[in-house]
Amino acid sequence: MAQELSKQYNPQDTESKWYKVWEQNNLFSAKPSPDKLPYCIVIPPPNVTGILHMGHALNNTIQDILIRYKKMRGFAALWMPGVDHAGIATQNVVEKALAKEGLKRQDLGREKFLEKVWEWKQLYGSTIINQLKKLGCACDWERARFTMDQEYSLAVTEVFVRLYEKKLIYQGHYIINWCPRCQTALSDEEAARAELQGSLYYLKYPFKILGDSPQKTGTVPKYTDEFIIVATTRPETMFGDTAVAVNPKDKRYKKYIGKTLILPLIKREIKIIADSSVDMEFGTGAVKVTPAHDPNDYVLGKKHNLEFIKIMHPDGSMNEIAEKYSGLDRFKAREAVLEDLKQLGLLEKIIAHTFSAGHCYRCQTIVEPYLSQQWFIKMKPLAKPAIKAVKKGEIKFYPDRWTKVYLNWMDNIQDWCISRQIWWGHRMPVYYCKNCQEKNPKAGIIVSRIKPSKCPKCASESLTQEEDVLDTWFSSWLWPFATFYWPKENADLKYFYPTATLVTAPEIIFFWVARMIMAGFEFKQQIPFKNVYIHGTVRDSQGKKMSKSLGNALDPLEVIAEYGTDALRFSLISITSQGQDVYLSKDRFEQGRNFANKIWNASRFILINLKPEDVNVDLCVFFKREQLDIVNRWILSRFYTTLEKVGKELDNFKFNEAASSLYAFFWHEFCDWYLELIKPQIGEKQTQIVMYKVLEKYLRLIHPFMPFISEEIWQRLPGAKDSTPSTHPGLKPGVCSGLMVSKVEPSIMQQNWPHLQSELINKQDELQMELAFEVINVIRNMRAELEVNPASRIDIQISAMSKLTQKSLEQLLSYIKNLAKVNALTLTEKYIAQNNQYAVVFKDLHIVMPLEGVADAAQQINKTNLKIDKLKSEIKNKEAMLANKNFTLRAPEEIVEAEKNKLIDMREQVKKLEAIKNGLR
RNA sequence: GGGCGCAUAGCUCAGUUGGUUAGAGCGCUACAUUCACAUUGUAGAAGUCGUAGGUUCGAGUCCUAUUGCGCCCACCA
Numbered sequence: 001m002a003q004e005l006s007k008q009y010n011p012q013d014t015e016s017k018w019y020k021v022w023e024q025n026n027l028f029s030a031k032p033s034p035d036k037l038p039y040c041i042v043i044p045p046p047n048v049t050g051i052l053h054m055g056h057a058l059n060n061t062i063q064d065i066l067i068r069y070k071k072m073r074g075f076a077a078l079w080m081p082g083v084d085h086a087g088i089a090t091q092n093v094v095e096k097a098l099a100k101e102g103l104k105r106q107d108l109g110r111e112k113f114l115e116k117v118w119e120w121k122q123l124y125g126s127t128i129i130n131q132l133k134k135l136g137c138a139c140d141w142e143r144a145r146f147t148m149d150q151e152y153s154l155a156v157t158e159v160f161v162r163l164y165e166k167k168l169i170y171q172g173h174y175i176i177n178w179c180p181r182c183q184t185a186l187s188d189e190e191a192a193r194a195e196l197q198g199s200l201y202y203l204k205y206p207f208k209i210l211g212d213s214p215q216k217t218g219t220v221p222k223y224t225d226e227f228i229i230v231a232t233t234r235p236e237t238m239f240g241d242t243a244v245a246v247n248p249k250d251k252r253y254k255k256y257i258g259k260t261l262i263l264p265l266i267k268r269e270i271k272i273i274a275d276s277s278v279d280m281e282f283g284t285g286a287v288k289v290t291p292a293h294d295p296n297d298y299v300l301g302k303k304h305n306l307e308f309i310k311i312m313h314p315d316g317s318m319n320e321i322a323e324k325y326s327g328l329d330r331f332k333a334r335e336a337v338l339e340d341l342k343q344l345g346l347l348e349k350i351i352a353h354t355f356s357a358g359h360c361y362r363c364q365t366i367v368e369p370y371l372s373q374q375w376f377i378k379m380k381p382l383a384k385p386a387i388k389a390v391k392k393g394e395i396k397f398y399p400d401r402w403t404k405v406y407l408n409w410m411d412n413i414q415d416w417c418i419s420r421q422i423w424w425g426h427r428m429p430v431y432y433c434k435n436c437q438e439k440n441p442k443a444g445i446i447v448s449r450i451k452p453s454k455c456p457k458c459a460s461e462s463l464t465q466e467e468d469v470l471d472t473w474f475s476s477w478l479w480p481f482a483t484f485y486w487p488k489e490n491a492d493l494k495y496f497y498p499t500a501t502l503v504t505a506p507e508i509i510f511f512w513v514a515r516m517i518m519a520g521f522e523f524k525q526q527i528p529f530k531n532v533y534i535h536g537t538v539r540d541s542q543g544k545k546m547s548k549s550l551g552n553a554l555d556p557l558e559v560i561a562e563y564g565t566d567a568l569r570f571s572l573i574s575i576t577s578q579g580q581d582v583y584l585s586k587d588r589f590e591q592g593r594n595f596a597n598k599i600w601n602a603s604r605f606i607l608i609n610l611k612p613e614d615v616n617v618d619l620c621v622f623f624k625r626e627q628l629d630i631v632n633r634w635i636l637s638r639f640y641t642t643l644e645k646v647g648k649e650l651d652n653f654k655f656n657e658a659a660s661s662l663y664a665f666f667w668h669e670f671c672d673w674y675l676e677l678i679k680p681q682i683g684e685k686q687t688q689i690v691m692y693k694v695l696e697k698y699l700r701l702i703h704p705f706m707p708f709i710s711e712e713i714w715q716r717l718p719g720a721k722d723s724t725p726s727t728h729p730g731l732k733p734g735v736c737s738g739l740m741v742s743k744v745e746p747s748i749m750q751q752n753w754p755h756l757q758s759e760l761i762n763k764q765d766e767l768q769m770e771l772a773f774e775v776i777n778v779i780r781n782m783r784a785e786l787e788v789n790p791a792s793r794i795d796i797q798i799s800a801m802s803k804l805t806q807k808s809l810e811q812l813l814s815y816i817k818n819l820a821k822v823n824a825l826t827l828t829e830k831y832i833a834q835n836n837q838y839a840v841v842f843k844d845l846h847i848v849m850p851l852e853g854v855a856d857a858a859q860q861i862n863k864t865n866l867k868i869d870k871l872k873s874e875i876k877n878k879e880a881m882l883a884n885k886n887f888t889l890r891a892p893e894e895i896v897e898a899e900k901n902k903l904i905d906m907r908e909q910v911k912k913l914e915a916i917k918n919g920l921r
Numbered sequence: 922g923g924g925c926g927c928a929u930a931g932c933u934c935a936g937u938u939g940g941u942u943a944g945a946g947c948g949c950u951a952c953a954u955u956c957a958c959a960u961u962g963u964a965g966a967a968g969u970c971g972u973a974g975g976u977u978c979g980a981g982u983c984c985u986a987u988u989g990c991g992c993c994c995a996c997c998a
Contacts, residue, residue: 005957007957008958008959008960193994193995230998232998233997233998234998245998278998279996279997279998282997282998283998284998288998289998294998296996296997297998353997354997355997355998356996356997401925401926404924404925405924405993405994408923408924409994410992412994412995506992506993510994516942572936574945575933575934575946587946588933588946588947590946590947591946594960594961595960596959596960596973597960598957598958598960598961601959601960601961602955602957602958603957603959604957604958605957606957607957608957609957648937652937656935657935657936660945661933663945663946664945671957671958672962675957676962679956777964780963780964781964781965783964784951784952784964784965787952790952790953790963791953907931
């Protein structure tokens with residue numbers, strides 16, 4: 001027996017119930033299967049400290065739709081979940097917690113601190129996992145991976161050793177992005193530039209008096225009144241200056257090249273050098289060179305053999321080189337330096353200047369370009385095959401325009417700084433032999449998979465491991481294969497790799513997508529995935545990126561609590577056109593909620609009227625198309641048209657279009673028309689079967705989008721749930737899926753995607769029904785115009801000029817009568833004009849409403865007259881008002897404009913009413 | 922400096938390779954309430970598709986120029 005549904009859908013009860021059922025029945029697990037094709041999604045590992053935001057909700061909804069869809073299409077669909085260890089972020093969180101107890105990580109020491117981090121991970125690390133479950137994500141949780149897992153770490157070590165042995169990893173002194181707060185190096189991608197309103201300071205560097213040599217004599221150096229002015233945004237870096245550079249072509253400075261300047265405040269002697277890279281237009285055309293604190297100056301320093309002088313401690317405070325400024329934070333030092341220069345008359349001017357500086361992606365501190373010993377990967381050789389694969393189309397980006405962005409970055413790829421001076425992360429498999437290093441500082445480096453007990457060269461046992469850990473992305477870039485326990489070659493890896501699709505946000509292309517492709521080729525000699533779907537950024541209705549720090553974030557969990565998961569998912573997906581940014585405000589979710597309610601109530605109506613004994617048959621066996629009446633033929637044709645369309649849209653990653661196709665079909669065709677049309681014939685067997693089948697199949701179509709409500713209703717449907725053979729594109733050739741009649745499955749999740757019965761799509765049927773809809777609309781309009789009581793039935797004559805239309809209409813009469821509330825509907829060949837009737841011409845039809853017996857024509861005319869009179873007097877008032885200069889001159893323009901428009905509207909209305917009145921006579 | 926995206930109804934946006942009358946959601950107006958659903962139904966008002974040229978029988982769609990907004994990359998002393 002059909003179970004009755006409650007009047008209102010309650011998402012909260014439904015959702016937690018079904019997720020548990022799915023989990024308990026192991027429906028998320030995907031195993032290699034000999035007769036199925038694999039479809040694997042690699043989840044962008046959310047960071048372990050993360051909490052679900054709208055971006056995640058969108059990203060994971062898309063992935064879940066893909067997985068559920070592919071599963072129904074017969075693929076062995078695997079969604080491999082997990083989290084990454086988010087080195088800096090996690091360390092920050094734990095350090096913050098420690099700070100509350102008044103502790104620093106240094107107080108605990110490395111071992112103890114890491115214990116604390118693991119503790120924290122055990123307690124809070126699964127927050128995001130639980131939130132993904134609330135979203136309904138069909139992840140194979142048994143496979144959940146963590147980048148710091150033992151097996152995963154083995155892959156990280158393996159990769160490091162291999163790259164080192166190929167000489168693609170090297171150690172060197174370079175200028176890197178240094179975060180003084182986190183006290184670690186950052187990759188270029190982790191130090192995104194942001195515009196700053198700052199100042200450009202013009203400093204005077206005086207010339208040295210010839211012959212004076214204070215460094216030798218120990219006396220105070222003397223300088224002349226002459227000087228060169230340099231412009232800088234970071235005056236505090238002057239202590240590291242070892243030259244001033246000018247363009248050799250610059251006439252202003254040509255004569256000074258090679259002369260010596262005295263660096264104010266600390267009185268160092270510096271030379272003026274010439275370099276063509278200096279922009280003559282910018283500032284004064286003379287630039288101070290600080291090789292240890294600026295990447296460009298670093299290049300200059302190397303080229304001109306300058307001294308590299310570091311002037312800061314790792315925490316961003318000045319060191320002893322800065323003499324009396326030593327110990328001051330860099331920004332405090334800037335103020336002090338400026339003040340002192342001003343006193344000395346060496347500050348020429350300050351002008352406002354916008355510039356951009358790197359900001360730490362975790363704490364937003366302005367990063368300092370800092371010279372230090374770091375580890376790097378040579379990227380150019382890795383990039384080669386990764387560029388080729390995308391150019392050849394082995395990997396496709398959706399939308400395509402990201403291909404260009406990717407290629408552009410790859411063509412200009414820079415070496416990747418992979419060392420981080422933090423504790424939480426994979427420690428590098430690098431060991432130093434003290435003994436060897438004493439003899440030669442460049443020797444004594446041992447890179448090994450297992451910690452060596454003694455130095456292979458000198459057999460010394462005094463070995464220390466590198467303190468630095470690896471960039472988190474150094475583990476994430478291995479995700480597509482390391483999650484399958486690579487470097488072991490197991491069956492899962494063989495079956496699921498390369499994976500099918502990666503769904504991610506644009507900001508992650510460089511961080512992660514590009515690097516995964518490179519890792520795929522380097523370590524698996526293969527692409528890691530075939531498709532990369534890049535979705536838009538979620539923004540608020542102002543267009544700002546949603547983020548916690550801006551306080552404009554809509555919490556998906558709140559939305560779920562208020563509207564339900566299905567509503568959240570459906571709304572999100574229907575406003576995400578391919579690759580466009582998503583603008584969100586809360587009322588968006590009402591649409592999704594209303595739609596869920598509509599599905600619920602339509603299903604409720606069907607279940608109330610369903611005779612289960614009738615529906616337990618196979619549609620395609622029981623009925624041929626010709627045996628069905630026009631309404632049932634029509635809805636089947638529309639259903640299969642929709643099925644075909646949605647399939648194509650999903651295959652092309654057009655999720656919003658699929659959602660809107662599903663929405664329009666269900667609401668505006670199935671509910672608005674079909675269910676209304678069949679009400680008088682709902683007991684008929686053919687109608688019973690068709691309405692049931694369409695609903696049952698529709699639930700399967702909507703399931704990837706709205707998994708919970710579709711499951712809840714589907715479970716309450718009686719009878720055979722699936723009886724048509726599936727197309728099963730995911731099955732390997734030669735495998736027959738067979739008929740699956742009445743097979744009891746615990747879940748809609750395991751059902752096939754409905755088989756496309758294209759023989760049931762018939763454009764003729766669709767056109768015929770459309771004619772009925774149009775006629776019904778015309779009659780409804782006529783009623784509205786004449787203000788016929790909505791409850792009363794009227795008589796209508798329709799004359800069709802063509803025989804064909806007439807024949808079409810004959811089958812439709814009862815439906816038209818029903819939905820247009822017509823009493824007697826007569827069909828005639830020719831239209832003969834008569835008195836006392838209201839006629840409308842539509843296409844080749846005359847639709848005529850005789851007025852006697854329907855409404856008192858005279859009364860209608862009176863009513864219309866009254867309306868016209870009222871309008872006319874209002875028009876007079878308006879005209880007088882607009883003629884009044886007091887009004888037109890004093891009132892705001894937009895109000896005058898609005899009044900004018902109102903006047904125009906009213907005149908048009910009068911015209912219309914007069915036309916109707918004439919029709920009535 | 923280089924690249925990309927967007928501009929369509931009051932608002933937020935769809936519109937696949939050029940093709941009948943340019944769509945949706947929200948909002949607005951009028952009417953409807955023993956009916957599966959007011960989280961509803963019926964109907965209505967509302968658009969010179971940013972601007973200017975061009976290609977074409979035909980342009981929201983293709984080309985050129987231009988304006989405004991947003992994003993990315995590089996540079997930034």
